Amino acid sequence: MGHPTPAAVWIWMFPLLLLESRAGHLGAQETEMLEGQECRPHEQPWPTALFQGVQLVCGDVLIDDNGVPTAVHCKKLKYTVRLGDHSLQNKDGSEQETAVAQSLPHPCYNSSNKDHNRDLMLIPRDRASLGPQVKPIHLADHCPQVGQKGTISSWSCVTSPQENFPDTLNCTEVKIIPQKQSEDAYPGQVTDSMVCANESSGADPCQGDSRGSLVCGGVLQGITSWESDLYGRPERSGIYINICHYLDWTKKTMGSKG
Known part of the structure; x- marks a missing residue:
């Protein structure tokens, strides 16, 4: 049996190369995407x-x-x-x-x-x-508690650090974090009139973005105020106007x- 020709080798390897290329492309997308996903249409009507x-x-x-x-x-x-x-x-x-x-x-x-x-x-x-x-939506009658879970609903960007704004409303699950954690991350910028929340994978509003709200337990707890450029760092969080104040x-x- 003779050695395969170069053309035959290429035909045999092409599907593998294609799969490898596609997997690499998908992997790059997955590392870029945040954890938000499209909300069910009008499930949040506010x-x-x-x-x-x-x-x-x-x-x-x-x-x-x-x-x-x-x-x-x-x-x-x-x-x-x-x-x-x-x-x-x-x-x-x-x-x-x-x-x-x-x-x-x-x-x-x-x-x-x-x-x-x-x-x-x-x-x-x-x-x-x-x-x-x-x-x-009803206004909260009390301030949010550390560890409390909530939902961001927004047309905020869905990639980081490159901004890519979606056409449909996106929802992201987040958790209220200690004020001290945000104060350490953003020295001199966080006050008691703000509330901070993040998702462990980094799914927060984009830098300078004000396209969403924070709802916890079915009541409004925050309006997106600002976001500093700490992409990829675990201390990064979304900063919200603390409605209870x-x-x-x-x-x-x-x-x-x-």
């Missing part, structure tokens, strides 16, 4: 989206039938708030979009520096048409605009 033209600015929530809390830095000169979204591109008839007529920042927010403290704003809007796909102001402000 997320809202702020748009400047066709560009998504921030993702927030509906807290009653006419109020949306968000971060102050999401404010634009001219923008809209949309309810009932799942896919940002493909409409299913549940969407309700109106122009933002008024933005109400927390009175103690200091816009002259990069302090994230009190980075909270309320957007009154026309009363929503509530239904299975559009419902408000602003209950009185939120209820009073929304009540006066009802």
Whole structure:
């Protein structure tokens, strides 16, 4: 029996090379992807989206039938708030979009520096048409506890460190971590008015991203505020506006605009 020809060797090896190449490609994707996945459509009917033209600015929530809390830095000169979204591109008839007529920042927010403290704003809007796909979420009446589990729902990026924003709402399971852990990771940037959460695999909002909310036990505990660039490090966490610190102001402000 003679030696195989080069062509015969190539034909025999090609399927193996193809499989190896495909496995390597999939492996690279798996190391890049975060642990969030697409939410079941409208299973969480409270997320809202702020748009400047066709560009998504921030993702927030509906807290009653006419109020949306968000971060102050999401404010634009001219923008809209949309309810009932799942896919940002493909409409299913549940969407309700109106122009933002008024933005109400927390009175103690200091816009002259990069302090994230009190980075909270309320957007009154026309009363929503509530239904299975559009419902408000209750505000927490107590602060979250360390170790408590929650869910981030957002249109935040799903790869890290390269940003890749999804078309559909994504959900990620997270856990509240000790304040000290975040303070050590972000010296001088974390205050008592913030709450920190992370997922062991690193599934947190992207740097500078404000496209989601933190829900624990069926109530709103946080609005995404900011994220520092600590990709791949275990101390990395998402930083959220701690809603429980602003209950009185939120209820009073929304009540006066009802």
